[in-house]
Amino acid sequence: MFDYLAVADALAADIAAGRLRAGDRLPPQRRFARQRGIAVSTASRVYGELIRRGLAVGEVGRGTFIRAGKPAVSTALAEPAAAQVDLELNFPVLPEQPAMLAESLGGLLRPDALAEAVRPIGAAGNPRATEAARDLLSAPEWTPECVLFAGNGRQAIAASIAGLVGTGERLGVEAMTYPVVRGIADRLGVQLVPVELDEQGVCPAALRAAGPLRAVYLQPTLHNPLGYTMPAERRAELVAVLRETDSYLIEDAIYGFLRESPVPLAALAPERTVRVDSLSKRVAPGLTVGFLGVPASVETRIAAALRSGGWGVGGFALHAATRWLTDGTVAKLSAAKRADAAARQQLVADRLGEFTVRADPAGYHCWWELPEQWRAEMFVAAAARRGIAVTPAAAFTVGSGHAPNAVRLALSAPPMDVLDHALGLLAAIARDDPDAALL
Numbered sequence: 001m002f003d004y005l006a007v008a009d010a011l012a013a014d015i016a017a018g019r020l021r022a023g024d025r026l027p028p029q030r031r032f033a034r035q036r037g038i039a040v041s042t043a044s045r046v047y048g049e050l051i052r053r054g055l056a057v058g059e060v061g062r063g064t065f066i067r068a069g070k071p072a073v074s075t076a077l078a079e080p081a082a083a084q085v086d087l088e089l090n091f092p093v094l095p096e097q098p099a100m101l102a103e104s105l106g107g108l109l110r111p112d113a114l115a116e117a118v119r120p121i122g123a124a125g126n127p128r129a130t131e132a133a134r135d136l137l138s139a140p141e142w143t144p145e146c147v148l149f150a151g152n153g154r155q156a157i158a159a160s161i162a163g164l165v166g167t168g169e170r171l172g173v174e175a176m177t178y179p180v181v182r183g184i185a186d187r188l189g190v191q192l193v194p195v196e197l198d199e200q201g202v203c204p205a206a207l208r209a210a211g212p213l214r215a216v217y218l219q220p221t222l223h224n225p226l227g228y229t230m231p232a233e234r235r236a237e238l239v240a241v242l243r244e245t246d247s248y249l250i251e252d253a254i255y256g257f258l259r260e261s262p263v264p265l266a267a268l269a270p271e272r273t274v275r276v277d278s279l280s281k282r283v284a285p286g287l288t289v290g291f292l293g294v295p296a297s298v299e300t301r302i303a304a305a306l307r308s309g310g311w312g313v314g315g316f317a318l319h320a321a322t323r324w325l326t327d328g329t330v331a332k333l334s335a336a337k338r339a340d341a342a343a344r345q346q347l348v349a350d351r352l353g354e355f356t357v358r359a360d361p362a363g364y365h366c367w368w369e370l371p372e373q374w375r376a377e378m379f380v381a382a383a384a385r386r387g388i389a390v391t392p393a394a395a396f397t398v399g400s401g402h403a404p405n406a407v408r409l410a411l412s413a414p415p416m417d418v419l420d421h422a423l424g425l426l427a428a429i430a431r432d433d434p435d436a437a438l439l
Contacts, residue, residue, distance in 0.1 A: 004042045008049040015055055015066060023378025023434065024066045026056065057377055057394040058402040065377045067394070084387035085414050085422045090224075090364045091285040092337050092412035101283070104329045105320055117319035123306040125149045129318050132325040137253075137275055137293040142267030144275065144293025148303055149318060153254050153278030155311035156290030157217070158184045160250045160274045162309055163302035164215040165190045172216035174202055176396045176404075178224050178252065181217055194398035201230035204237040208245065215248035220265055222255035225396050225408035226367050227360045232262035239268040248298070249273040257282055257334045258341055259362035271295050274302065279321055281364070282334050289313055289321040338362065344411040344419060351423035355430060364412045370405050371430055379407060382429050388422050 014020045026032065026047065033043040047064050050056035058064045107113060124130070125147070133147045150156035157180070165171045167189040173181060175194040185192045193213060196206035202218060218238075220230040230238075242249055251265045251273055258281075266273040275293040290313070294302055306312050324330045345361045352368065359366035370379055376392040383390050391410070394403040409426075411419060 004045040004049065007036060007038065007042070007046045008053075011046070011050060012053065012055055020066050022066055022381035023375055025375070026064045026066070028063065057392070062375065062405060065375050067377050085418060086389050087409045087411070087413070087422065088389045088391050090281065090410040090412045092281060092340060092364060093284050094333070094336055094340060096336070097284070097333055100329055100332065101324065104323050104327055108319055108323060113319075117316045119315055121313065121315040121318060123148045123303040123312055125313065125318055128326075129322045132322050133291045136325060136330075137277055137291055139264050139267055141263050142270060144266070145270070145296045146294045146299040148292040148294060148299065148306060149313035150290030150292065150306055150311045151313055151317070152288045153276060153280050153290045154180050155309070156276045156278060156292050157181065157250065157252065159302055159305040159309055159311045160276060160292065161185065161190060161215070161217070162188055163298060163305035164248045164250070164274070166214065169214040170212065172207065172210055172213040172247070173398055174218065174223070175398055176226060176393070177217070177398055178219065179395050182398065192398050197226070199228060200234045201228060202238060204234070204241050207238060207241045213245065213247045215250060216242065217250040217252065218265065219252045219255070221253065221261040222258060222360055222363045224255065225365060225391070225393075227358055227363050227365060229259065229261050229360065235262055235265055235268060239265060242269055242272060247272070251275045253277045254281055255363065258338055258364065259360065266293060271297065274298070279324070279330070282330055282337070283324060287317055287320060289317050341412070343416065347416070347420050347423055348409070348411065351420065351427050355427070365408055365410050368407050368409060370407065374405070374430060374434055376403065376405050376407055378434050379429065382434070383426060386425055386429070388425060390426070
């Protein structure tokens, strides 16, 4: 049998040398097989190997394209972009908030308060922090049985997965999902199972057909990257399937503060739902805390995962967060960021209105289905040449299947005037011919 790895290595060398450029389309597999004198099945394995290495991406109905870069799954979207305009990561920081945060922290810098804040603290926090976190996590229809704390939202998600899903067990996720979850699952030895989506979210029939799942991770409000908010009827249907299949649920509520949404999934299935939130979006990424509302039945397991994973909260961060939550600072910032997100979405509507863009007017990101002449990887490369970092759909796609011909734009990082200019440049790129734009 012909060594498909040797062919894949040769193509990888062509990519590294620049003979194959970002956005180049590879021949259809049958033609590639004829050109190389190999079997079609071998060509299929070659293309699969390039996708596995992150060197190529398949797009539905279009073919296989050379990627704009080689991002490792475990670090996808994990670090700020080096580009001049970062539309990859969403960490909203408003100009007025440093003064607000500093004023709130003044009392914490007294020697007696600081002495308390720098002591070790466990996953259960302290009574004052627990009360503040319970208020943050609660909805009119639900209050968490138990509250635990992590260093940030990503660590809260990691601890939830580690506490609920064993090595080798299966975790259901949306077919397009938060990329960090892919890296977490990879490190924990958890098998991700993509579940089909429609315009309302995960399809109940697809979830039922996915087979036995230990847990399911969902973003029901302002889904990242697609931006939908799951309606109440769909939430109820999914909960029925979860009960039928005896699966746990990890509900990611990190964007939920930006808009009113239906009853949380935790309220519909409190006995099997871990609800995760954090301050990274409400406040800032540099000093944050992750919150977990958990059923009493799994509290011990998730607390153990927080300790063993090194994902526990720091005492100073927890004391700071408690002050911000209890003195109204977080509430003020949340209201200001809702207004900020709405203004940024208006820029998207103004600049990209001629294109197919999916966005919630309350969200900090949008999903752009690119014009016919463009491929996602080519568009990412063209944007990068103009100093703008955007994210291709492949970064969010679970498994080795084809990715949609789309990009996600994160809107929160640049100042408003910079964002406006960047959106205008992206619109101009999208109208242009790809060959000209990539010169």
